[in-house]
Amino acid sequence: xxxxxxxxxxxxxxxxxxxxxxxxxPSNPPxxxxxxxxxxxxxxxxAASIGAAMIGPVVLGLIIGLWLDHHFHTNWISLVGLVxxxxxxxxxxxxxxxxxxxxx
Numbered sequence: 001x002x003x004x005x006x007x008x009x010x011x012x013x014x015x016x017x018x019x020x021x022x023x024x025x026p027s028n029p030p031x032x033x034x035x036x037x038x039x040x041x042x043x044x045x046x047a048a049s050i051g052a053a054m055i056g057p058v059v060l061g062l063i064i065g066l067w068l069d070h071h072f073h074t075n076w077i078s079l080v081g082l083v084x085x086x087x088x089x090x091x092x093x094x095x096x097x098x099x100x101x102x103x104x
Contacts, residue, residue, distance in 0.1 A: 043100055046096055046099055046100050047096075047100065049096060050093060050096055053089060053092035053093055053096055054089040054090075054092070054093055055089070056089070057084075057085040057086075057088035057089045057092065058082065058085035058086055058089050059085070060085060061081035061082055061083075061084045061085025061086075061088070062078060062081055062082045062085060063081075064081050065077045065078030065079065065080060065081020065082060066078045066081070068081070
């Protein structure tokens with residue numbers, strides 16, 4: 001490289017072709033608008049979860065009870081797990097129906 005050539009590895013210090021970057025000033029976002037039908041979609045989702053809320057705890061309680069029966073060589077723990085699962089399922093069903101009946 002000769003002494004007359006500019007160093008091509010470095011960018012020029014100033015560029016008169018580029019505009020100046022404006023200063024960024026954040027503003028408050030507009031308030032969110034209620035979407036038409038959003039409450040209906042929420043209720044449909046809650047209603048669809050009722051099946052899982054009832055079946056899940058019952059099956060889980062039964063599986064844990066059967067495993068404990070096998071581990072401790074008994075026959076009654078699976079019944080306790082089943083009953084506890086049913087109780088938990090009804091508690092969840094109650095909580096879902098309370099959420100469905102609330103007015104926002």
